[in-house]
Amino acid sequence: MAPTRAVAATQMIEVDRLDRLLGAIYDGPTESPPWNTALQQMREALSAAHVTLMLRPPSSESHGVMINTGQVTSQGVESYETHFFALDPFVRLPEGEVVTAEELIGSQQWLKSAMYQEYLKPLDIRHLLGADIYTKEGIECRLRITRSDDAEAFSAEDKALVKLLLPHLKRSIRLHAKLDYLECDRQLFAGAVNRMLVGMVTFAQDGSILELNQEAQRILAEKDGIVRSGTGIALSSNHENRDLQRMIRQALTGGPVEEPVEGPSVVEAMSVTRPSGRAKLGIVVRTIPLGEFTGAKQRPAAAVFLRDPESSGTQPSQEVVRRLFGLTRMEAALALLLAEGLTLDEAAEKLNVRRNTARTHLRSIFCKTGVTRQTMLVRMLLNSVISLG
Missing domain, CATH: 3.30.450.80 (Transcription factor LuxR-like, autoinducer-binding domain)
Structure with a gap:
C-alpha cells in the first residue's frame, strides 16, 4: 500500500x-x-x-x-x-x-x-x-x-x-x-487602577514581588515609611512591619497563619506611619484565590494595595467632567478644584475670578447636577467615573 x-x-x-x-x-x-x-x-x-x-x-x-x-x-x-x-x-x-x-x-x-x-x-x-x-x-x-x-x-x-x-x-x-x-482586559483594568491612584503590588506564592503598577512604584520610590526590601516590601516602623509581613504571609496561605478564626481571613488593612510627617498611607492586603486548575507557582497569590491620601496624580479631564454633567468649561474647572479640597475662595483666586462670580458658577453647577451643598458635590465627583477619564 x-x-x-x-x-x-x-x-x-x-x-x-x-x-x-x-x-x-x-x-x-x-x-x-x-x-x-x-x-x-x-x-x-x-x-x-x-x-x-x-x-x-x-x-x-x-x-x-x-x-x-x-x-x-x-x-x-x-x-x-x-x-x-x-x-x-x-x-x-x-x-x-x-x-x-x-x-x-x-x-x-x-x-x-x-x-x-x-x-x-x-x-x-x-x-x-x-x-x-x-x-x-x-x-x-x-x-x-x-x-x-x-x-x-x-x-x-x-x-x-x-x-x-x-x-x-x-x-x-x-x-x-x-x-x-x-x-487587553488586563491592560484595561490596570490602567483604571492607575487612574484611580491605587498602588498595587502582586506577590508570588514564595512571597517575592511579581509586579508593581505605576503608582506603587512612585510610592515605594519615595522611601517614606515603605520601601522595597530584598524580593518584597518592608515598613520603616518595626511593629508596623511585623503586622504587614504577617498579613502578607496570611494572604499567601489563604487564611490566618496563627490562631484560626471562624472562616478564612483573606482581606486585611492597616495604616503606615511616614517619617516625613505626611498623612499615613493606607494598605489593604488581599488573597488572590487559586483557579480551579492552577498548577503554576509563579502566579499572583496575594496583592497589596497602597493609597497615598496626599497623592496629586493626573488631573481628571475637564472635558470629561463637562460632558458628564453638562457643565461649561469654567464650571468644570471650578468643580474639579473643589474636588481637590480647595475652598470656594481659593478656587476663585486660582481661576482669577471674583468670589461672587465663582458663587454664581457654583449655583449653576448645583442646578445641573441636582446637589444642594458643596460637600455633596465633592462626594458626587469623587464617586463618579471622572477619575477614569
Missing part, C-alpha cells in the same frame, strides 16, 4: 526535528513577534526563501500584521501593505487546503499577473505556496511560503508537511487570540 501524504511528510523530516517544530508552533503565542521560531524552522525544513504569516492581512483600512522570516526589506513589506495586497489574486484559499499559486489560478495566468510581474519577480520569488486559516472567532490568517527563481517547485511532500502542520498552527493561533483578549 502506498504511504499517505501525511506519512510521506513525516518521512521527509526527522522525528526530533518535527517535534521541535510542533513545540515551536505551540510556544509561538508567548514569543515576540509570535511564531518567529516556528516560521524560521519551517523555512529551513522546506528550503524556502521566506515563510510569512499574515496574522491580520492588509486591507484598505489597515496595514495588517505580518510576521516575516528570510531576507525581507522594509520597502518590500511596505509595498505589499500599501499597494500590492489589493492586486494579490492568491487570497481566500479553501479552508485547510495547501496549494501553489499556479494550481489556484493557472500557470500562465499567474506568471502574467501584476502581482508576480511587478512585485514578486523583482524580489527573485518564483514559487509560492500557501494556506489560509479561518476560525469561528472571525480570525483569518494567511501562511505564505516562497522559493526563488532558481529553486525547485514545491513538491507533493512539501505540501503534505505544511498540511500536517496546519491544524496545529490553527490551534496555536486560537490560543494566541485568547491570550491577547486576556491581555
Whole structure:
C-alpha cells in the first residue's frame, strides 16, 4: 500500500526535528513577534526563501500584521501593505487546503499577473505556496511560503508537511487570540487602577514581588515609611512591619497563619506611619484565590494595595467632567478644584475670578447636577467615573 501524504511528510523530516517544530508552533503565542521560531524552522525544513504569516492581512483600512522570516526589506513589506495586497489574486484559499499559486489560478495566468510581474519577480520569488486559516472567532490568517527563481517547485511532500502542520498552527493561533483578549482586559483594568491612584503590588506564592503598577512604584520610590526590601516590601516602623509581613504571609496561605478564626481571613488593612510627617498611607492586603486548575507557582497569590491620601496624580479631564454633567468649561474647572479640597475662595483666586462670580458658577453647577451643598458635590465627583477619564 502506498504511504499517505501525511506519512510521506513525516518521512521527509526527522522525528526530533518535527517535534521541535510542533513545540515551536505551540510556544509561538508567548514569543515576540509570535511564531518567529516556528516560521524560521519551517523555512529551513522546506528550503524556502521566506515563510510569512499574515496574522491580520492588509486591507484598505489597515496595514495588517505580518510576521516575516528570510531576507525581507522594509520597502518590500511596505509595498505589499500599501499597494500590492489589493492586486494579490492568491487570497481566500479553501479552508485547510495547501496549494501553489499556479494550481489556484493557472500557470500562465499567474506568471502574467501584476502581482508576480511587478512585485514578486523583482524580489527573485518564483514559487509560492500557501494556506489560509479561518476560525469561528472571525480570525483569518494567511501562511505564505516562497522559493526563488532558481529553486525547485514545491513538491507533493512539501505540501503534505505544511498540511500536517496546519491544524496545529490553527490551534496555536486560537490560543494566541485568547491570550491577547486576556491581555487587553488586563491592560484595561490596570490602567483604571492607575487612574484611580491605587498602588498595587502582586506577590508570588514564595512571597517575592511579581509586579508593581505605576503608582506603587512612585510610592515605594519615595522611601517614606515603605520601601522595597530584598524580593518584597518592608515598613520603616518595626511593629508596623511585623503586622504587614504577617498579613502578607496570611494572604499567601489563604487564611490566618496563627490562631484560626471562624472562616478564612483573606482581606486585611492597616495604616503606615511616614517619617516625613505626611498623612499615613493606607494598605489593604488581599488573597488572590487559586483557579480551579492552577498548577503554576509563579502566579499572583496575594496583592497589596497602597493609597497615598496626599497623592496629586493626573488631573481628571475637564472635558470629561463637562460632558458628564453638562457643565461649561469654567464650571468644570471650578468643580474639579473643589474636588481637590480647595475652598470656594481659593478656587476663585486660582481661576482669577471674583468670589461672587465663582458663587454664581457654583449655583449653576448645583442646578445641573441636582446637589444642594458643596460637600455633596465633592462626594458626587469623587464617586463618579471622572477619575477614569
